[in-house]
Amino acid sequence: MILDTSFLIDLFDGRRHAFEKGRELSDDGTIQRVPAPVVMELSYGAAFGDEDERRAVRNALRMYPIVEQTDHIAQRAGQLLAQADLAADGQSGIDKVDPMIAAVADQYDEPVLTDTVADFEALDVSVESY
Numbered sequence: 001m002i003l004d005t006s007f008l009i010d011l012f013d014g015r016r017h018a019f020e021k022g023r024e025l026s027d028d029g030t031i032q033r034v035p036a037p038v039v040m041e042l043s044y045g046a047a048f049g050d051e052d053e054r055r056a057v058r059n060a061l062r063m064y065p066i067v068e069q070t071d072h073i074a075q076r077a078g079q080l081l082a083q084a085d086l087a088a089d090g091q092s093g094i095d096k097v098d099p100m101i102a103a104v105a106d107q108y109d110e111p112v113l114t115d116t117v118a119d120f121e122a123l124d125v126s127v128e129s130y
Contacts, residue, residue, distance in 0.1 A: 001025055001032050002105040003064065004114035005041040005097075007130060008034070012060060021113070021130035032113075034064040035104040037097045067104050076103035084122045094119050 010018035025032055039061060046057040067073075077099040084092040084099075098116070102123040105112045111126035120127040 001030050001128070002067075002101060002108065002110050002112045003032055003034050003038065004101055004112050004116065004120075005038045006115045007113045008038065008042060008060070009045070010115065010130075012056060017130050025113075031110075032064050033067050033104065033108065033110070034061065035067045035101045036069045037100040039066060041097060067108075069100060073100065073103045073107060076106055080106065080123045080125070083124065087122070092122055094122060099123055 007018055007021070011022050042057050042061070046054045080102050081092070081094060081096070081099040084094055098119050101112060102120055102125045105120075105125040111128040112120045113128050113130065114120055115129060117127050117129050
């Protein structure tokens with residue numbers, strides 16, 4: 001399962017639906033992966049918080065394997081975004097991070113766990129919500 005930033009933020013914030021989904025994944029023994037761009041987004045957000053928030057993000061990320069960005073993943077991300085933009089007459093409105101996350105999902109043939117389902121569906125990868 002590829003974890004999107006939205007899921008991890010909800011999990012860190014103690015939102016019940018994210019916590020229950022995390023427990024389900026853990027109980028089922030599902031491998032949960034965090035793409036490097038998610039680490040960037042979380043680190044960016046934590047930089048605006050206090051030291052406790054930054055520490056919490058660092059500690060939480062130690063629980064998951066991080067998937068590094070490779071040239072193959074970056075190329076696939078560009079292809080996925082281009083396909084989505086072409087399908088939307090040139091502008092899908094999808095940011096530049098989501099295609100990188102979607103490319104990881106594509107590489108591992110695993111769904112993205114997110115609450116922003118529409119963007120990942122437009123990128124033509126499997127999606128799961130919580």
